[in-house]
């Protein structure tokens with residue numbers, strides 16, 4: 001086994017060197033549309049100086065997310081890189097507003113910088129069949145004068161945990177939001193506090209050595225964040241605010257470009273926007289970003305929960321809180337998230353983790369309430385969607401359940417190039 005593994009590793013490393021340089025090609029693109037349709041358009045290409053992602057794990061086989069970016073070698077047509085991801089725009093498409101309005105939102109993906117011409121394709125998942133279809137296909141010439149190669153503003157960056165080569169580690173970035181020039185020390189202290197909390201949270205506690213952690217400072221003109229529903233508007237570096245889709249606790253930014261501009265020279269696998277505020281709130285989209293506030297009493301739970309979304313593609317397991325989404329899950333199909341099921345294709349989920357004889361679905365009672373099973377309620381719906389345990393981080397800040405934990409560990413393996 002050892003020898004075979006080493007051979008495969010050699011082959012994959014060769015693939016990276018054949019097709020890519022250890023730099024980033026950042027692709028900014030617009031998604032526009034409404035509840036019925038969407039389309040994609042390239043806005044800007046940028047060359048950025050580092051590649052912090054894996055160099056062996058170039059093809060994403062998780063199948064997570066609403067979108068994929070696929071990169072093909074132009075000559076051989078071979079798939080040489082892919083990654084799935086979610087966007088906030090995709091969530092917006094499930095709101096009532098998207099039934100009556102058409103909008104365009106900025107988005108961003110990063111791929112390793114190609115050595116030769118490539119074909120880059122964006123695909124989107126059609127929820128009526130769960131299959132991906134092509135949104136946009138474009139040829140990119142790495143020599144093109146239309147790729148912006150400008151250095152951006154160098155923010156203060158503190159590496160708060162260094163475990164080695166970024167290509168073999170998960171590079172987790174805390175990015176400051178709503179911290180003024182006078183509050184930069186507080187930001188670094190807050191980032192360290194969050195880091196320590198993460199590595200005390202199972203299963204992350206087992207894998208501390210697989211992470212590099214960075215605190216990327218930004219200076220906001222005003223302290224805090226906006227809360228449009230309360231008439232509070234703050235001039236901050238990353239334009240975050242509560243009341244996303246009208247929900248008071250849903251704290252996000254619609255604007256991903258300032259985030260990517262802030263971290264342009266830092267190796268990155270995962271982004272958490274640390275927001276200098278006290279009110280409960282946060283958000284997280286798979287392989288996009290997560291965010292939460294620094295100083296609420298439930299802040300560290302919110303962090304682990306939102307990071308579960310953005311890092312490992314975990315679904316919400318709660319089903320009693322209000323959300324702005326309508327028909328978020330199509331019950332005729334198996335959702336892609338690893339921690340919920342509609343029982344349409346449960347074999348792909350946590351069936352192998354169930355003790356023999358566990359009834360599917362599992363009735364919730366005194367005997368089963370602390371065990372793994374298949375409990376009805378999850379993914380914002382009390383009926384038709386099932387969760388692995390009664391209480392999990394993805395429901396109400398209990399410890400991550402076995403299905404969520406396994407998904408997190410698989411993602412740590414992938415991003416640390418195991």
Ligand SMILES: [Zn+2]
Nearest residue numbers: 339392401404
């Ligand atoms: Zn869970």
